[in-house]
Amino acid sequence: MAVEDYGRIGNDPVQAVTLVNGPLRARLITYGARLTELHVPDREGRTADIVLGHDTLAEYEASKAFFGATAGRYANRIRRGRFHLDGRDHQLDVNEGPNHLHGGRAGFDRANWRLDEATETRAVLSLISPDGDMGYPGACHAVTTYELADERTFRITMTASASAPTPVNIVHHSYFNLAGQGDVLGQELRLDAPFYTPVDAELLATGEILSVAGTPFDFTTPKPIGRDFAALGAVGEGVFDSGGGYDHNWVLAGAGEAMRLCAEARDPASGRRMRLLTNQPGVQLYTGGYLNEQVIGKGGRPLQRFAGFTLETQVFPGSPNHAHFPSSILRPRQTYDHRMEFDFSAD
Template structure:
């Protein structure tokens, strides 16, 4: 395990932790936003590439607004008008996307410097506190994020939280994946365990409907190229409903979320989660050539997210899975990433 200080923000040190080694998957996490900034995975020939987008230095993450690799919250994704009712009281939270609250507001969990509370060569646990009233959210919240590589070289992300008063919680990992490492992702192939999706209005707020994906742009029930059927607006940025059951998987109760493959290299990833939804975003707004790692610019369609989650705007949509958290309860969100290169015959 390697831990090093990579800079300071307002006099507080930001540290990076490297998990694993060159013999298998390797992850790098920084304490600013509890972010996953590198994830090295082998292709079918054993060649490794870093499959998550990121900036070259800490300054890039501080200046950036794309949430690269970040732990987002308190309520990730969108809340219409930044308002919802809780126990008969209207709650107004920070609005940072026009009239909408996105990913917890302007100073959400992605802007906190988390503390390392436990570290080993293959796991790190980070902790932070969101005080009562933070970005408008009620209840003091204590949260942790654990990144770990297990004996089978799977990467696990575990997000937990406990509150002192009723509140809403929806923490997500906002990594952008590119199974080739660099370049456009439109030719990469994806399968999603989602038979339905939640359509949105012009502000990307769910309309409240839950529609079948069958035969349309959102139908990734069978493996297909990401760019095969883009929506009319040019990209995906939608919540899909993971309709498979929770099942015993690697010692936890998880449901299948996604399988992603780069046909050229055979680099392959399966994602399993405890959550009912996933925000599939193809990065259409990553425009302007943001500075990436190794001199590679971050541009539109150079990465895609698989943000497992409760549904967007669920505090205002009682028919959606609830994001409410009570004192005495523990919020726990699991993601498991399994890396097994695909044989060449399966990647065409």
Template structure:
């Protein structure tokens, strides 16, 4: 069975860490935020390293670990003005990034205490309830997140509602395939199965245009270093539109990242139509795990998702969920060594 330990309390609620091992991998997840806290992966020589950014204790998680490894929602990414219209009725959300809503508002799923409802040697399942009107979202949402070791790492997210609503759940892990605390990720080779991306305004809200990546910094259709061409000083924080059919319910290739020095290679597959590539420009030397300091671009996030601001952009893939439907989002991470 998964190894479970209590690592402290947040707001009077105990926080548990669960450790799974299998398929040559080891991971640790936390009940606070249904959060991926550690992921140990071998390099081409078999040496394990923890490849996700994080913190060593709960005080630092709360102070420095915003969104690191967390399950984000009820609507991850941004909603313009923190508002949208649903069935002709205006919906006003909590606004926590200027005029906009980011990752569900100030009390999103990343700050929830999730219950462990099932676990084994190879998996753990968390559940949480978001009541009607929490952060302004309509409907009571029942959410479920499962981490599973199955030759690689599989993360499965599901949700149901008792009233029409919108849902977009993501995992917000930051990866550094050289090992967390090993400098920046600008030399990682990246390939993304995306022929289009979403241009954004100054507040990182999509303009509504779906633009071809050809001839831009967003063209990762063939592998190249992340830092070879950055779109401005802030690096990447953009949705790439995956090239596979958007109505597919099946896992399909999304992204491949490789650290040339260690040989760690990560292949990501997803059921979602988009992936938010974020290269961590906000890191500024703050503390990380095991005494590390995280510099700018210390890790990259690859958040498979519905598109940002979809509730206000009818031309984007829908994010609506109705009673009787099941929201389902699956991502799979496979790790294989790259040749020297």
């Protein structure tokens, strides 16, 4: 275990922590409780860093891509930043046109979390979001734990408690590229998800829940991530300068809170394989269609469209305004419990 200085925000030091277990190595920083590196071996035992990111704190502060961040208090989008709860209307910060995205302009990704524990294989970070933060009711105490549980297992746990009823949907926002660089269009993905939630031109959930069968959203059997892009149309072009690819939520199979398979991804060239289990009801697959060469990645390399994909396990987008979606409301004396487990292998 190594804890290092990573820079400062004003007088507040930002720390970096490196975790190691066998061939797996992860690096995270307290700014945004953010994963900045994840080194995983291929079929020949050669390791590569499989998450996108930057080299410096200043780049992370300037970035709008949420690379590796813990995003909240409510990640994903809420229409016009408004919701009604227990007889009261609430207005959140709006930071994507007229809508609320990933907790607002000063969401959890923009906070410097406290490092509470660091060992060779585990790090625990915490944050207190005060009452009224970005318009949210109640104070919220959030904890993110990163752990290399063994030589092939990476666990992320996000928990929270609140002093008043409030929407909570904290997500991990790494962009994965199992080859380490290039685009991810030929990497194969399977989602254990028979349904998805469509979005409108503003990328807001419409409230529908539709079958993936016979659509480009069908990942129930493995396929290259980019195979059906042409059938999707210009996803996101109403919000961003460029678009395309996926930026949608899938409805995972299996009811309740038990850990279950969410996704399996594989890079045919390196043989790296990643299995993801979660206890959440949905997963957001975003394939990096809004990235471009103006975004500078690690080593000073310009990125490209489709340079990585996210698997953000979550409640469904816009849940505070869709009563038939799984509830995102956390009440006092309840505990928000969001678990992700990544299993890595190579073939």
